[in-house]
Every structure is written in structure tokens, then in C-alpha cells.
Amino acid sequence: MNTPQKIKILVVNDNLLPRRLTCRFLENAGFNTSQAGNGIEALIALTDESFDLIITNYNMQKMNGLELTDFIYKHLNPKPLVIFETFAWTHDIDAVAIEAGADECYNHNGIDEKGLLDVVFRLLRRKGVIA
Numbered sequence: 033m034n035t036p037q038k039i040k041i042l043v044v045n046d047n048l049l050p051r052r053l054t055c056r057f058l059e060n061a062g063f064n065t066s067q068a069g070n071g072i073e074a075l076i077a078l079t080d081e082s083f084d085l086i087i088t089n090y091n092m093q094k095m096n097g098l099e100l101t102d103f104i105y106k107h108l109n110p111k112p113l114v115i116f117e118t119f120a121w122t123h124d125i126d127a128v129a130i131e132a133g134a135d136e137c138y139n140h141n142g143i144d145e146k147g148l149l150d151v152v153f154r155l156l157r158r159k160g161v162i163a
Contacts, residue, residue: 034162036062040082041152043067044074044100045089045117050143054087057145058152071095071103078108084161085152087115087138090125098125098132105133113155135159 041063045051048069055065066083068074070092077083086104088097095103101114115136116129126137138151156162 034084036162037064039084039156039161040064040066041085041087042074042077042083042112043087044069044071044092044097046070046092047089050089053143054148057148061149061152063152071097071100074100075103078104078112082110083112085113085115085156087117087148087152090116090118090129098129101129101134102132113159113161115151115155 041058043051043054043058043065045054046069051067051069055067058065066077068077072094074086074088088100090097097116101116104111104114114134115138116134117138118125126139129137136151136155138148140147153162
């Protein structure tokens with residue numbers, strides 16, 4: 033089993049402030065993080081190194097989170113886990129994200145450290161990545 037210090041997470045969001053805050057929350061919990069500003073940047077990062085988990089925002093320019101998730105599901109092996117992040121009012125996107133290959137959806141009303149970490153740890157435990 034891994035510890036958070038061995039888990040590599042790529043945070044994908046075209047909005048700089050939430051992306052940096054998400055990385056800070058994850059790093060404070062002991063995870064290693066990298067950042068990408070959109071799906072295209074994420075694909076470039078994925079060619080340079082492997083990640084255990086990707087947290088991707090839905091609404092981004094150039095390549096949105098659904099397109100990125102679909103690409104990961106169809107083309108990457110081994111596949112990193114994917115958490116699809118949306119605002120609370122977009123619950124109808126969840127089913128589409130899961131169908132595209134997301135492992136978990138994280139809906140929120142704003143930046144929520146506890147909610148984010150709960151989803152991350154729950155997914156990593158469910159998939160047997162951490163104890």
C-alpha cells in the first residue's frame with residue numbers, strides 16, 4: 033500500500049486560484065501534486081510522467097474535463113484514477129462524466145478542503161491505493 037507521500041496527483045483547472053488552492057490542500061495532506069491549466073496541458077504532463085490520480089475541472093477552454101477523461105479512459109494504460117470536479121449545480125454532468133471514465137465526481141459550492149480530501153481519500157481507499 034502507498035502513503036499519501038507516494039501518491040502523485042495532477043490537478044487540471046483553467047482557473048489559477050482554485051487550482052493552486054486544490055494543490056495546497058493536497059500537499060498539506062502529504063500528496064505530491066502537479067498542475068495543468070487545461071486538458072491539452074494535462075495530456076502533455078501525462079506524456080512526461082505518470083500520475084496516480086487526476087482531478088479535472090469540467091469547464092475549460094481548449095480541452096474540457098469530459099474530453100480529457102474520455103481520452104484517458106480510451107488511450108492510457110495503466111489508467112490513472114480520475115475525479116471529475118464540478119460546481120454543485122451541475123449534477124446532471126455526473127452521469128456523463130462516469131460514462132466517460134471518471135471514477136468519482138466531486139460537486140461543491142466553492143473551495144472546500146474537507147470535502148475535497150474526503151473524496152480523494154475515499155476513492156484511493158476504495159481502489160486499494162492506500163490503506
